[in-house]
Amino acid sequence: xxxxxxxxxxxxxxxxxxxxxxxxxxxxxxxxxxxxxxxxxxxxxxxxxxxxxxxxxxxxxxxxxxxxxxxxxxxxxxxxxxxxxxxxxxxxxxxxxxxxxxxxxxxxxxxxxxxxxxxxxxxxxxxxxxxxxxxxxxxxxxxxxxxxxxxxxxxxxxxxxxxxxxxxxxxxxxxxxxxxxxxxxxxxxxxxxxxxxxxxxxxxxxxxxxxxxxxxxxxxxxxxxxxxxxxxxxxxxxxxxxxxxxxxxxxxxxxxxxxxxxxxxxxxxxxxxxxxxxxxxxxxxxxxxxxxxxxxxxxxxxxxxxxxxxxxxxxxxxxxxxxxxxxxxxxxxxxxxxxxxxxxxxxxxxxxxxxxxxxxxxxxxxxxxxxxxxxxxxxxxxxxxxxxxxxxxxxxxxxxxxxxxxxxxxxxxxxxxxxxxxxxxxxxxxxxxxxxxxxxxxxxxxxxxxxxxxxxxxxxxxxxxxxxxxxxxxxxxxxxxxxxxxxx
Numbered sequence: 001x002x003x004x005x006x007x008x009x010x011x012x013x014x015x016x017x018x019x020x021x022x023x024x025x026x027x028x029x030x031x032x033x034x035x036x037x038x039x040x041x042x043x044x045x046x047x048x049x050x051x052x053x054x055x056x057x058x059x060x061x062x063x064x065x066x067x068x069x070x071x072x073x074x075x076x077x078x079x080x081x082x083x084x085x086x087x088x089x090x091x092x093x094x095x096x097x098x099x100x101x102x103x104x105x106x107x108x109x110x111x112x113x114x115x116x117x118x119x120x121x122x123x124x125x126x127x128x129x130x131x132x133x134x135x136x137x138x139x140x141x142x143x144x145x146x147x148x149x150x151x152x153x154x155x156x157x158x159x160x161x162x163x164x165x166x167x168x169x170x171x172x173x174x175x176x177x178x179x180x181x182x183x184x185x186x187x188x189x190x191x192x193x194x195x196x197x198x199x200x201x202x203x204x205x206x207x208x209x210x211x212x213x214x215x216x217x218x219x220x221x222x223x224x225x226x227x228x229x230x231x232x233x234x235x236x237x238x239x240x241x242x243x244x245x246x247x248x249x250x251x252x253x254x255x256x257x258x259x260x261x262x263x264x265x266x267x268x269x270x271x272x273x274x275x276x277x278x279x280x281x282x283x284x285x286x287x288x289x290x291x292x293x294x295x296x297x298x299x300x301x302x303x304x305x306x307x308x309x310x311x312x313x314x315x316x317x318x319x320x321x322x323x324x325x326x327x328x329x330x331x332x333x334x335x336x337x338x339x340x341x342x343x344x345x346x347x348x349x350x351x352x353x354x355x356x357x358x359x360x361x362x363x364x365x366x367x368x369x370x371x372x373x374x375x376x377x378x379x380x381x382x383x384x385x386x387x388x389x390x391x392x393x394x395x396x397x398x399x400x401x402x403x404x405x406x407x408x409x410x411x412x413x414x415x416x417x418x419x420x421x422x423x424x425x426x427x428x429x430x431x432x433x434x435x436x437x438x439x440x441x442x443x444x445x446x447x448x449x450x451x452x453x454x455x456x457x458x459x460x461x462x463x464x465x466x467x468x469x470x471x472x473x474x475x476x477x478x479x480x481x482x483x484x485x486x487x488x
Contacts, residue, residue, distance in 0.1 A: 032251040035258070037170030038469050040177035042259040043374070044320050047180045047270055049131060049233020052314045055275060056296065057289025058228045062093040063219040064211050064279035068270050069232050074267035074284030077236040079432045080396045083403035084243040085260035089418035090406065095335025097240065097399045104405040107339060109321075111468060112399045114336040119460070120326035122365035123192045124237070127388060128322040129154050129366055135315040136302045138307070152370045159363050161324045165352040166248050167314050168326050176320035182238060184270050188293050202300035202320075206281045214283040228445050229439045229454075231390050235271075237392045238321065239263060240399065244328045255455025257420045322366075326359050333358030340478035341471055387456060393436050400436075404429040 033041075058066050084097060093099040098117065102110035133150035136142045142150065161172055193199070195206050204210060211217060218225065242259050262431040278293050282300065287293045292314060298306030330346075334355040337347035348357040407425045410417045422428055443450030 005301055013293065021244055033117065033166060033170045033245055035249070035251070035255045037174055038242065038245050038249055038255045039259050039262065040174040041170070041245050041324070042174050042239070042263055042365060043181060043266060044177040044241075044324065045236070047177070047184065047266070048235065048238065048317045048321055049314055050231070050237075051184075051271060051274065052180075052294065052310070053131075053292050054231055054289075054316050055234060056291055056293040059275070059284045059293055060289065061227045061284075062222065063215060063284040064217045065225045066228060066232075066284075067275040067279065068217075069225050069228055070271040070275055071234075071268070073229060073232040074264075074271060075332075076435050077113055077396075078264045078267065078433050079422065079428050080399055081239045081242060081260050081263055083429065084240055084399050085256050086418060087399075087403060087406060087419050088243050088246045088256050089253055089420050090415065092246050092252040094244060094331040094336070096243040096247070097395065097402060097408040098332050098335050100402040100406070101398055102137060102335075102339060104402045105342065106407070107479065109398070109402075110336065110339065110408075111341045111471075111475075112464060113395065114332050115467070116391045116394040116460075118329055118391075120388050120395060121238070121329045122362050123391065125155075125322055125325045125362060125366040126327065126368070127217075128318045128404060130395075131318040132315060132322070133316065135311055136345060137238070138311045150368050152367075154319065154322065155363060155366050155370065155371040158322045158326060161323060162330070162358055163350065163352075163354055165354060166327075170245075170324065172323055173320060174314050177325070179313060179316050180320070182269075183310070185316070186425065187298075188273065188277060189283055191297070194389065195277075197278060198327075199301070200283050201297060202286065204282065207281065210280055210283055214285065219284060223445065226442050227450070230443055230450060231445075233392060233439060234389050236267075237388070238324055240395065241328055241381060244331050247331065253418075261419075264433040326362055329362040330357075330359035332353040333361060337480075340452050340475040349417070387453070389453065390440075390456065391459065392486045393440055397433050397436050399427040400433050414474065 044271075055066070058069075062069065062200075087097070087100050091099075091103075095238055098110050098114040100114040114170050129151040130147075132154040133147040136150045136154075137147065161168055194201055198205050198207070200206075218274075242256060244281065246256050249255050277298065278287070286300075287296055292310045293308050296312045298310070313348070333342045333346040334349070334357070336342035337344060342358070343361070343471045346355070346357040346361055350356045403422060406415065407417070409431075440454070443454055445451075
């Protein structure tokens with residue numbers, strides 16, 4: 001919808017707004033997600049493979065200072081979700097930030113926001129099915145099955161779950177989150193017990209001496225900590241799912257503030273707390289990217305079966321991420337399709353009120369990932385992970401820009417801010433955007449991964465520009481239709 005159309009809609013009586021959604025893509029959804037589903041989706045978004053698996057390699061590279069990186073990135077991630085939460089209470093939408101970008105940045109802004117988010121989740125989906133295949137190979141009974149077959153099987157299972165109903169999706173995410181939280185809590189109890197009793201871990205007595213005797217908080221200097229920021233941002237990806245899920249819950253004004261506010265302490269407890277605990281138990285040099293840091297600790301104290309249990313949890317985290325990716329892109333693409341900026345078939349819904357067209361499009365890209373697993377099984381994960389990081393950062397920047405414009409319009413009396421607000425606006429938005437762009441720029445200091453990722457930016461920009469010129473007339477026609485309907 002164009003800015004003029006939005007202004008007309010805002011000026012319309014409340015009764016009309018209640019009958020007709022501000023975003024045409026919001027019509028037709030069920031409201032089957034309960035408070036417990038949304039709360040657990042928030043937890044699931046905050047806890048994933050970035051912690052269960054990725055923390056090992058990052059601890060090795062950055063040392064105990066990784067906890068600082070998680071804390072800093074966690075604060076900015078909270079600002080992003082808090083800003084999105086305010087926008088959700090202003091106007092709940094399954095199109096989430098794409099719908100808000102359409103209102104505050106125009107159709108071009110929505111187009112960029114939607115396709116960058118699709119890039120994020122479609123490539124993350126490839127990373128997830130690759131990870132699932134790799135984790136499944138851990139068990140000998142699956143070793144002889146080709147990696148691409150396992151990847152395809154995982155995709156088929158999660159696709160089926162997503163197509164049945166949103167309630168089934170919510171239940172699946174609920175139990176995935178329960179498994180992740182229970183595992184982390186159990187490990188933290190074990191770690192605290194080891195610290196309290198001074199029980200040896202791998203021949204060393206846990207405590208502050210483990211840090212001070214191995215180079216201190218910054219054993220390799222400041223630059224490795226800066227370079228891991230990209231990976232840490234990726235670890236927090238999916239927090240914005242709360243905004244998408246709010247469009248399918250009956251009481252977003254009650255559910256969303258509670259879910260958003262709980263994110264901060266969860267980040268502090270699970271991410272920062274876990275990394276501090278890991279740093280106190282073993283030197284950073286002992287951890288590696290090839291093994292979950294939790295498995296490393298448990299194996300050092302002789303816990304049998306630790307690898308099997310943690311591998312199952314990491315497998316669960318990857319399945320949860322894939323499940324969330326299909327869910328969110330389905331809703332985002334439908335919002336775009338209703339405005340003319342995505343293929344028409346992505347607007348289609350099945351009898352269970354699930355936007356299957358968008359979900360199938362994301363799956364199609366993931367199938368290309370199955371091919372990537374067949375051609376380059378050892379490199380598939382790293383290739384797509386880097387592309388996904390660009391989508392995450394751009395999505396978060398767009399959310400903050402939308403909120404910034406929303407606050408300006410509120411001050412001008414054009415819209416009304418809800419009582420649940422992002423603190424410190426507009427300074428908070430500016431600082432968050434500057435931080436995210438700085439993380440993007442600092443990736444240039446990493447010639448192996450970061451620099452190659454940044455070189456993709458002009459390619460993606462050219463594709464977006466070309467795509468816009470291909471669809472702009474269709475978008476304009478759709479805008480004209482909406483304007484006609486609003487002025488009748």
